Amino acid sequence: MKLVYTHDNITVVHSAKNILALNNIAAFVKGEHVAPMSARHGIENTYIELWINHDEDYEKASTIIENQLLNPELKESWVCTEWKEENDGSFEVCWKCQTEVVVGDQQKLSQSI
Numbered sequence: 656m657k658l659v660y661t662h663d664n665i666t667v668v669h670s671a672k673n674i675l676a677l678n679n680i681a682a683f684v685k686g687e688h689v690a691p692m693s694a695r696h697g698i699e700n701t702y703i704e705l706w707i708n709h710d711e712d713y714e715k716a717s718t719i720i721e722n723q724l725l726n727p728e729l730k731e732s733w734v735c736t737e738w739k740e741e742n743d744g745s746f747e748v749c750w751k752c753q754t755e756v757v758v759g760d761q762q763k764l765s766q767s768i
């Protein structure tokens with residue numbers, strides 16, 4: 656087992672896990688039960704960890720995460736109109752209230768995929 660990625664937003668970690676799953680890489684999330692689900696901005700010292708089951712997947716996994724999740728050109732964050740929550744560019748709905756991304760942002764989003 657190997658730690659491949661950490662983030663303080665559980666939704667980001669889960670989308671990383673989903674991306675790996677699509678590439679047939681087995682991974683699991685650690686620390687999600689420790690993080691308060693209602694964590695506010697400013698309390699960001701709880702990190703959720705994404706681990707891969709097989710060490711030999713490590714290079715492939717980190718490349719995939721780098722390309723699909725961490726590339727700054729591919730993800731522009733957007734702000735939810737309901738709650739003014741900032742969302743990661745890889746999300747199509749708000750992590751907090753599930754409001755869908757507004758049209759202008761959606762174009763950005765589809766360009767990035």
Ligand SMILES: [Zn+2]
Binds near residue numbers: 735749750752
């Ligand atoms: Zn929202």
